[in-house]
Amino acid sequence: MTTMEERQASRVRRYGSAALHGADGAWSRRELMGATVLAAGLSGAGSEPLHAESHGSSDDHDRRERDRPIIDGHIHLWKLPRNAAPMSDSATFPTGCCGSVPWMEVDRLVPDYDARVGGPEVDRVVLIESSVGVTADKIIQSNLWMLQTAAAEKKILSVVGNLDVTQDTATFAQQVAQLSSYRQWVGIRIGGGIFLPNLPATFSNIRPNVMNNLTLLSKRRLQIDTLGIPGAALSQIGAATGITIVMDHFAGKPTTFDVEDAWKADMQAAAGYARLNIKVSDVHKLSSQAVTGNPAGLTQFQPVANPAPYAPTLEFLWETFGENRLIFGTNWPVSDAGGLFVDSIDLQIRILESFLAGKHRWGRDSVMYKNALRVYGPHR
Numbered sequence: 001m002t003t004m005e006e007r008q009a010s011r012v013r014r015y016g017s018a019a020l021h022g023a024d025g026a027w028s029r030r031e032l033m034g035a036t037v038l039a040a041g042l043s044g045a046g047s048e049p050l051h052a053e054s055h056g057s058s059d060d061h062d063r064r065e066r067d068r069p070i071i072d073g074h075i076h077l078w079k080l081p082r083n084a085a086p087m088s089d090s091a092t093f094p095t096g097c098c099g100s101v102p103w104m105e106v107d108r109l110v111p112d113y114d115a116r117v118g119g120p121e122v123d124r125v126v127l128i129e130s131s132v133g134v135t136a137d138k139i140i141q142s143n144l145w146m147l148q149t150a151a152a153e154k155k156i157l158s159v160v161g162n163l164d165v166t167q168d169t170a171t172f173a174q175q176v177a178q179l180s181s182y183r184q185w186v187g188i189r190i191g192g193g194i195f196l197p198n199l200p201a202t203f204s205n206i207r208p209n210v211m212n213n214l215t216l217l218s219k220r221r222l223q224i225d226t227l228g229i230p231g232a233a234l235s236q237i238g239a240a241t242g243i244t245i246v247m248d249h250f251a252g253k254p255t256t257f258d259v260e261d262a263w264k265a266d267m268q269a270a271a272g273y274a275r276l277n278i279k280v281s282d283v284h285k286l287s288s289q290a291v292t293g294n295p296a297g298l299t300q301f302q303p304v305a306n307p308a309p310y311a312p313t314l315e316f317l318w319e320t321f322g323e324n325r326l327i328f329g330t331n332w333p334v335s336d337a338g339g340l341f342v343d344s345i346d347l348q349i350r351i352l353e354s355f356l357a358g359k360h361r362w363g364r365d366s367v368m369y370k371n372a373l374r375v376y377g378p379h380r
Contacts, residue, residue: 068364068365068368069123069365069368069369070121070122070123070328070349070368070369071122071123071124071125071126071157071328071368071369071372071373071376072122072124072125072126072328072329072330072332072345073125073126073246073279073281073327073328073329073371073372073375073376074126074128074248074249074279074281074329074330074331074332075113075125075126075127075128075329075330075331075332075333076108076127076128076129076130076331076332076333076334077108077109077110077113077127077130077146077149078091078093078094078107078108078109078130079107079109080094080095080105080106080107081095082095086145086148087141087142087145088138088141088145089131089134089138089139089141089142089145090133090134090135090138091130091131091132091133091134091142092132092133093130093131093132093133094130096133097132097133098298099298101298103300103336104298104333104334104336108332108333109149110125110149110153110155110156112333113125113155113332113333113345114155116332116343116345116346117343117345117346118330118343118344118345118346118347118348118349119345121345121346121349122155122345122349123155123369124155124156124157124369124372125155125156125157126156126157126158126159126160126329126372126376127146127149127150127156127158127159127160128160128189128225128248129142129143129146129159129160129161129162129188129189131143131161131162134162136164136167139162139163139164139175140175140178140179142161142162143159143161143162143163143179143185144179146159146161147159147161147179147182147184147185150184151184156184157184157372157373157376157377157378158184158185158186158376158377158378159182159184159185159186160186160187160188160189160223160225160376161179161185161187161188161189162188162189163175163176163179163188165188165190165194165209165210165213165214166193166194166207166208166209166210166213167209167213168209169209169212169213169216172209172213172216173216176216176217176220176222180220180222183378183379184378186222186223186375186376186377186378186379187217187222187223187224187225187244188217188222188224188225189224189225189226189227189248190224190225190226190227190229191226191227191228191229192227192228192229193207194206194207194210194229195207201229201230201233202230202232202233203232203233203236203237206233206237211237211240211241214237214241214243215240215241215242215243217241217243218241218242218243218244221379222243223243223244223245223246223375223376224243224244224245224246225246225247225248225279226245226246226247226248227248227249227252228252229247230252230266230269231247231251231266231267231269231270231271231276232266232269232270234247234270234273234276235269235270235271235272235273235276236273238273238275238276239273242275243275244275244277244375245273245275245276245277246276246277246278246279246327246375247270247276247277247278247279248279248281248329248331249279249281249282249331250278250279250280250281250282250283250286250313250317251263251266251267251270251278252266253286253313254289254295255285255286255287255288255289255295255296256286256288256289256290257286257287257289257290257309257310257312257313259312259313259316264316267316267317267320267321268320271320271321271325276325277321277325277326277327277371277375278317278321278325278326278327279326279327279328279329280314280317280326280327280328280329280352280367281327281328281329281330281331281335281348282296282329282330282331282334282335282338282348283310283314283348283351283352284303284304284310284335284338284344284347284348284351285303285335285337285338286309286310286313287303287304287309287310287338288301288303288338290304290309291303291304296337296338297337298334298337299337300336300337300338300339300340301337301338301340302338302340302341302342303338303339303342303344303347305342305347305350307350307351307354307355310351310355311355314352314355315355318359318363323359323362323363323366323367324366324371324374325371326366326367326371327367327371327372327375328348328352328367328368328369328372330344330345330348330349332344332345335348352367352368353368356368
């Protein structure tokens with residue numbers, strides 16, 4: 001097997017800067033800035049001229065496929081205990097929120113990611129907040145630890161942080177101004193707390209301040225990841241604010257191989273907003289119901305490795321959103337719930353690559369790295 005350095009050098013020789021152009025040759029300023037980040041990371045000291053590819057053996061073909069870029073658009077990191085330096089944010093995740101989860105209650109940092117089978121196959125990662133239970137007086141510190149980690153680890157492309165989007169707009173604006181002075185801070189993740197309590201999660205039931213604060217983010221060209229918010233409501237939020245949206249983890253799909261009617265209807269409503277993207281992360285957990293008889297949780301199981309049963313869900317999303325609105329991610333290390341006797345990073349890469357092998361080359365590259373650059377590439 002080639003080393004990571006050899007693989008990266010091979011990419012530069014093969015693709016040069018052309019690997020980072022859109023199919024129509026026209027990318028936005030943000031895409032171009034993000035592409036520069038990846039190109040710089042792949043090229044190291046410099047690049048060599050492109051060489052013609054030979055039609056060699058199947059091993060050569062497999063090696064070429066492995067050499068194509070990958071961005072993992074969704075990982076979490078932590079250094080325990082979280083109430084002590086360097087994190088010092090007193091978050092209740094992974095310890096305190098969810099009972100005893102020994103496999104998750106250990107330090108998880110970039111070297112741990114790279115030590116996994118699939119880790120070296122990935123060129124860049126996007127660090128997503130895990131600020132569960134963090135109080136208002138410590139939320140800036142929670143974001144700053146992620147940014148400090150990103151500055152020290154070249155593998156981290158950018159950071160999606162956490163702020164209370166329901167707070168008064170003046171305070172929210174001050175916090176955004178402070179954190180957005182860091183180029184790698186590209187947005188925040190929000191959840192179902194944006195809705196008024198004990199009412200349906202609909203656009204009409206959004207709490208005060210939320211829409212003003214999301215509009216502020218949009219004007220600063222920042223994005224939101226979302227968890228637990230219906231696609232229909234997000235489509236309306238997007239239309240009202242113009243913000244770029246990513247729905248995490250198959251947009252709340254039940255962890256089955258079925259393509260449920262209710263989920264399909266919500267995805268079709270979500271697709272009406274052109275700047276809404278779906279993160280195809282935790283794909284292997286779709287096998288939970290088939291394997292365990294239960295929805296995926298934090299109890300570890302051995303997922304189905306055969307890519308075929310995952311294809312109907314992926315095909316529906318491909319047809320509904322298109323190649324330019326799907327983003328690959330793993331949700332590591334939480335993905336290790338589906339990591340018994342298997343590396344959850346490597347398995348998810350193989351499932352997605354198997355599905356995308358039946359699509360055109362630009363489609364594969366869009367899902368596996370270009371869309372992440374568009375949405376998450378540092379751009380200021």
